[in-house]
Amino acid sequence: MGKLVLAIGLLFYTFITMVGGNPQHDAFGFRNFKGTDNAFPTYIGSGASAFWAAYLKAIFTEVAPEYLGMVAGEAENPRKVMPRAFRSIIYRLSIFYCLGALSVGIVLKHDDPTLVAAITNGAAGANVSPYVISMQNLKIKVLPHIVNALCITSSFSAGNSYMYCSSRSLFALAKRGLAPKLFTYTTWNGVPIAALVLAFCFSCLSLLQLGSTASTALDWMVNLCTGAQVINYFMMMITYLCFYRACKAQGVDRFKMPLQSWCTKLQPWPAIISLFLTGVIIMFLGTSAFIPTFDVNSFLYYYLMAFVDIGLFIFWKLLKRTKFVDPAEADLTSDLQAIDEHEVVYYNKLASKQKSDDTRWGKILDWLL
Incomplete structure (x- = not known):
């Protein structure tokens, strides 16, 4: 808020x-x-x-x-x-x-x-x-002080989001056997505490800004994250195109899924165009590293994550000798039954809750929240 x-x-x-x-x-x-x-x-x-x-x-x-x-x-x-x-x-x-x-x-x-x-x-x-x-x-x-205060709360909110997503990503990787099993450990209410601790350790890198070379440290972090984020979107497009092929090969009707948008009927062209555009962005991320002369630090600023991702992909393929998934054999149904059962329980609880909250105050709370 x-x-x-x-x-x-x-x-x-x-x-x-x-x-x-x-x-x-x-x-x-x-x-x-x-x-x-x-x-x-x-x-x-x-x-x-x-x-x-x-x-x-x-x-x-x-x-x-x-x-x-x-x-x-x-x-x-x-x-x-x-x-x-x-x-x-x-x-x-x-x-x-x-x-x-x-x-x-x-x-x-x-x-x-x-x-x-x-x-x-x-x-x-x-x-x-x-x-x-x-x-x-x-x-x-006065107004600058108010903006400063709101910026602090916004920064805390952004940090909270990063902490959540990084810990959940590591937890998901560990669940699939792509990261050490240690990171699957959770507290009694499901918080991946081991992954959260590691994510917190990375956040301590922000203390580098306290040094005399604050701008250099900040540039490294911002540019590395920028490269990773663009690559993330690039891989999302590849993932969607593989999903599209799997649905087509297995006869799954995408139009019966809960989330629909105006571009659903145009697929896969929006995904292909986005894949091309993000590829162009990645290619020219480090333009400044070559102009006016080549600068190694600037080059690594923007392209290090790309090399890391390629290296990890090749390393995993050679180590585990995994094969590419055939679209006709891709798993599109795991956990669907569990979600259906969860929804039955959820709506039953919701119905009983609505009966107990069927008061003027309960309706006001429902409208606000």
Whole structure:
């Protein structure tokens, strides 16, 4: 809720200040976009490369849709809840991410002295926030502190998501025999405690920012995660195409599944196009490593995860001598019976709960939550 308030609040802040609702009474509008250099500043010789460099940084924040797939494993009523969550994700991405990116360019110029000094000195957090810097430039009081507080809660929320997904991924790998069995150990209520501890240990790498080379450490982490995330989407497209082939080979009707969208009828072309586009992004992730001269550190920034993934794949194939799965023999039905039985129990409990909560106060709580 804190992130939602922050995202919506900053969009309103941008609109109100750009039309003159600020202590300076300066209706700056789209001033920062006027002129070729302002809209697309020169970077490595061209404005297009500046756009690409900014896009690569933005990829780091684009994760979220794939997290829903992990949550589905522990959702109480996945067949009803998950389709609703997946359908709404595109609207949240469009509204908050696209408008948020536009707002950043509206409120602050790319070469603002305060912003440049903060980045040059390796500052982090709200110190390099375009919104906070713009508020300080406009002599707005109190509001920067509120934004800082909400940013802290948002960071905690993001860390919580990463901790959840990394521990569940490791747990799932261990359950399938692809990671040490130790990570299948859970507490009495199902929390994979061993995997959680390892995920927490990795989070301690964030303390590298406290050193004098904070920006270097942060760049390494951000770029490695960016490479991993793009590869993740690339592999998701491959996984879907294998699933599509298996459904076709086994005569499974995809249109009877709970989650449907407008592009379901167009498949597999949307998945093929997405596979191509993510492949292009991976290929050009490290463009800056070759311009103007080749830089090994920058090259490893972006491509290390690709080499690690290829190496792990080859190592596992050679070690276990596993074979590629025939679409006609792919397992598409495991655990379906267990889910059906769970739904019967769940709806019986829900029916009895609704009877006990059939009061005005119970209805109010149901509406709110």
